[in-house]
Amino acid sequence: MTTQILFAGFGGQGILFAGKFLAYKGLMEEKQLSWLPSYGPEMRGGTANCSVIISDEPVGSPIVSEPDVLVAMNLPSLDKYEDAVVPGGMILVDSTLIERKVKRDDVKVFYIPATRLAGELGTPTLANMIITGKLIRECDAISYEHLEDALHKVVSARRANLFDANLNAINCGYQFA
Amino acid sequence: MAVVFEKPKSLTDAELHYCPGCTHGIIHRLVAEAIDTLGIEGRTVGVAPVGCAVMAYNYFACDMVEAAHGRAPAVATGLKRSMPENIIFTYQGDGDLASIGMAETVHAATRNENITVIFVNNAIYGMTGGQMAPTSLPGQVTQTSPYGRDVATAGYPVKISELLAALDGPEFIARVAVNNVKNVRNAKKTIEKAFRNQVEGKGFSLVEVVSSCPTNWGMTPDQALAWIDEKMIPYYPLGVYKDKSAKEAAAE
Amino acid sequence: MAEKVLMKGNEAIAEAAIRAGCRHYFGYPITPQTELAAYMAKRMPKIDGVFLQAESEVAAINMVYGVASTGKRVMTSSSSPGVSLKQEGISYIAGADLPALIVNVQRGGPGLGGIQPSQSDYYQATKGGGHGDYHLIVLTPASVQEMADLTSLAFDLADKYRMPSMLLADGTMGQMMEPVILPEEHVNVIDKPWAVTGTQMQRKHNIINSLYLVPEELERTNFERYERYAQIEKEEVRYESYMMDDAEYCLVAFGIAARVSKNAVVALRAKGVKAGLIRPITVWPFPKAPIAAAAKHVKAFVSVELSMGQMIDDIRLAQNCEKPVVLCNRAGGMIPDPAQIIAAVEALKGGND
Numbered sequence: 120m121t122t123q124i125l126f127a128g129f130g131g132q133g134i135l136f137a138g139k140f141l142a143y144k145g146l147m148e149e150k151q152l153s154w155l156p157s158y159g160p161e162m163r164g165g166t167a168n169c170s171v172i173i174s175d176e177p178v179g180s181p182i183v184s185e186p187d188v189l190v191a192m193n194l195p196s197l198d199k200y201e202d203a204v205v206p207g208g209m210i211l212v213d214s215t216l217i218e219r220k221v222k223r224d225d226v227k228v229f230y231i232p233a234t235r236l237a238g239e240l241g242t243p244t245l246a247n248m249i250i251t252g253k254l255i256r257e258c259d260a261i262s263y264e265h266l267e268d269a270l271h272k273v274v275s276a277r278r279a280n281l282f283d284a285n286l287n288a289i290n291c292g293y294q295f296a
Numbered sequence: 297m298a299v300v301f302e303k304p305k306s307l308t309d310a311e312l313h314y315c316p317g318c319t320h321g322i323i324h325r326l327v328a329e330a331i332d333t334l335g336i337e338g339r340t341v342g343v344a345p346v347g348c349a350v351m352a353y354n355y356f357a358c359d360m361v362e363a364a365h366g367r368a369p370a371v372a373t374g375l376k377r378s379m380p381e382n383i384i385f386t387y388q389g390d391g392d393l394a395s396i397g398m399a400e401t402v403h404a405a406t407r408n409e410n411i412t413v414i415f416v417n418n419a420i421y422g423m424t425g426g427q428m429a430p431t432s433l434p435g436q437v438t439q440t441s442p443y444g445r446d447v448a449t450a451g452y453p454v455k456i457s458e459l460l461a462a463l464d465g466p467e468f469i470a471r472v473a474v475n476n477v478k479n480v481r482n483a484k485k486t487i488e489k490a491f492r493n494q495v496e497g498k499g500f501s502l503v504e505v506v507s508s509c510p511t512n513w514g515m516t517p518d519q520a521l522a523w524i525d526e527k528m529i530p531y532y533p534l535g536v537y538k539d540k541s542a543k544e545a546a547a548e
Numbered sequence: 549m550a551e552k553v554l555m556k557g558n559e560a561i562a563e564a565a566i567r568a569g570c571r572h573y574f575g576y577p578i579t580p581q582t583e584l585a586a587y588m589a590k591r592m593p594k595i596d597g598v599f600l601q602a603e604s605e606v607a608a609i610n611m612v613y614g615v616a617s618t619g620k621r622v623m624t625s626s627s628s629p630g631v632s633l634k635q636e637g638i639s640y641i642a643g644a645d646l647p648a649l650i651v652n653v654q655r656g657g658p659g660l661g662g663i664q665p666s667q668s669d670y671y672q673a674t675k676g677g678g679h680g681d682y683h684l685i686v687l688t689p690a691s692v693q694e695m696a697d698l699t700s701l702a703f704d705l706a707d708k709y710r711m712p713s714m715l716l717a718d719g720t721m722g723q724m725m726e727p728v729i730l731p732e733e734h735v736n737v738i739d740k741p742w743a744v745t746g747t748q749m750q751r752k753h754n755i756i757n758s759l760y761l762v763p764e765e766l767e768r769t770n771f772e773r774y775e776r777y778a779q780i781e782k783e784e785v786r787y788e789s790y791m792m793d794d795a796e797y798c799l800v801a802f803g804i805a806a807r808v809s810k811n812a813v814v815a816l817r818a819k820g821v822k823a824g825l826i827r828p829i830t831v832w833p834f835p836k837a838p839i840a841a842a843a844k845h846v847k848a849f850v851s852v853e854l855s856m857g858q859m860i861d862d863i864r865l866a867q868n869c870e871k872p873v874v875l876c877n878r879a880g881g882m883i884p885d886p887a888q889i890i891a892a893v894e895a896l897k898g899g900n901d
Binding site: 340343353354377378 | 644
């Protein structure tokens with residue numbers, strides 16, 4: 120099985136970080152995987168996206184052009200990628216920042232007020248991890264296993280104090296109904 | 297019988313290709329004498345330039361590297377960084393060091409690379425047949441400034457010693473000449489100091505040697521030596537422009 | 549077995565270089581290879597190595613020339629516009645028969661171009677780049693694992709044949725992360741009697757040089773160099789063949805283009821179209837033999853590139869134009885998707901049946 124995930128939003132929302140976390144999770148589960156960021160000046164305040172592929176087979180192209188899972192953290196991202204999602208795929212929407220509904224009716228859609236929830240948790244920058252928590256809950260290909268190990272890989276020792284906050288955010292999203 | 301004069305050991309037996317009256321031969325000799333005096337030939341690597349001294353690699357008995365035009369300080373940086381115990385020198389002309397290689401020169405100086413740079417300033421491109429150099433004097437007639445260097449269009453000569461001495465980085469910057477016995481003796485001492493600085497780990501040491509080019513200046517060797525006194529030295533005053541260690545010692 | 553770690557391609561090159569005994573890195577900042585320099589800046593001081601940010605690409609390659617003269621392993625990295633600046637030095641390194649590694653994480657051109665992935669330095673890398681008759685051994689990684697493995701190989705081949713080698717990657721390969729098993733620490737120590745390390749008054753002086761004013765001598769050095777090149781063309785060709793046994797359509801692609809092409813081959817096979825892929829791992833020497841062999845049973849070749857058809861000549865020549873070669877490409881930082889490749893093959897099929 121191969122799962123192609125596209126994270127998309129503004130630079131600064133932790134798009135690449137969330138993708139990296141899932142990539143490490145795949146590594147812990149001994150899956151094949153790739154992580155490919157957009158790069159360049161666009162990352163500083165413009166749009167940012169990152170392709171993550173987790174698979175049981177060797178990964179071909181690392182570019183996700185037809186995602187199984189789209190995480191849209193701003194309106195331009197939803198506008199740009201909604202139609203690319205494969206039929207039967209999944210779209211996770213940060214409903215704090217995106218007011219409109221998904222137009223497609225052949226995909227599973229989850230609306231998570233991730234930015235609002237992050238504010239309520241006192242960690243306004245962790246909307247990315249809340250929505251990732253929901254992704255882990257809803258995406259069959261990604262289990263809850265190895266979550267803390269993977270998080271240790273992406274939260275540098277220098278910022279170990281942020282570990283609990285990240286874990287908390289993931290669990291908040293995981294439990295969001 | 298006592299030997300009173302001999303060729304420095306760190307010069308090979310190869311015959312020099314320089315024109316009659318050219319002062320490169322003197323400067324080669326002074327460099328070789330410094331190497332001999334300090335006993336460093338076995339661990340010295342020289343970097344030859346592009347210009348009249350391009351074949352210097354045949355004349356020095358130590359290991360030699362031929363660099364691309366102007367890049368000798370960068371090549372020397374690579375050599376010195378990978379072999380800090382070795383002694384690395386470059387031997388460059390004015391087109392090489394002060395024109396095409398200006399960036400490499402300034403940055404090796406500002407990094408205070410522990411290398412020795414011998415800069416031969418004869419105010420002309422010799423090897424290519426006498427074109428205007430960055431150090432050609434105002435009004436100087438060359439193949440590419442046939443009406444004399446016009447500072448309005450060709451700019452002013454580059455004063456390397458003054459320019460580099462303004463940097464905080466380099467250890468030692470001096471200008472000497474080789475047009476008479478007194479000046480040659482002083483040049484010998486100065487070049488030796490520039491090598492000794494490196495042996496002692498002091499840093500970037502450059503000696504600008506005001507030199508002649510009778511062939512391309514269109515003069516006899518004697519006239520050329522006199523022209524150094526009349527025209528070159530007034531524009532390029534001799535002296536020590538920077539000596540960081542000496543200054544620090546004086547301050548203590 | 550060594551641990552699998554997750555790394556960016558650029559970082560994998562840097563770590564693999566260090567493990568291959570490289571302790572000297574010179575570079576100048578440019579996107580999209582900056583992580584490589586940053587990694588070196590962090591690691592080199594801790595392992596008694598040298599990291600130096602040069603004043604220019606020109607200076608950096610000449611510092612490489614200096615270290616290479618001493619016989620020590622040395623590298624520089626850049627991206628397309630910066631690699632153009634290095635060409636003078638690369639020609640000198642080739643002309644002085646020195647081993648060194650140059651990494652080009654390509655971006656779109658010409659000129660300042662863009663910063664997105666490209667393969668448009670193919671001619672520059674494979675046909676010379678600088679002045680004079682010379683080649684580089686050019687290796688093209690298609691995964692982060694290969695970014696590491698081919699770095700080690702590039703150092704070994706450079707030493708073995710006394711010539712510069714190039715890792716020709718692209719922005720995608722540099723920026724992406726994949727699990728990688730880093731090569732073990734290894735330094736193939738080769739005797740380098742030509743190196744300038746000081747005579748120690750024990751031998752005649754060594755001279756590192758590319759100047760030969762006597763044409764007969766210069767000709768001799770060129771002829772000798774090309775004898776070595778002939779040996780490399782015989783012994784060092786590397787490629788991957790994917791589903792080629794019964795293929796009727798042969799995609800030829802390297803690097804990121806090969807990754808996308810593999811997806812296209814799988815999709816075409818699912819549709820019953822017999823497609824296969826030859827992936828050059830060395831683009832100089834170019835894998836001529838497998839392409840010539842494929843020409844015996846395929847109907848056509850498709851050159852899949854992030855450039856304007858630069859590889860087509862090599863594919864044509866490898867099989868003496870026996871079968872047609874069509875181009876399927878994007879340029880300027882764009883990457884073809886599998887659908888485009890599938891359409892290109894299906895168009896050929898329509899034409900042939």
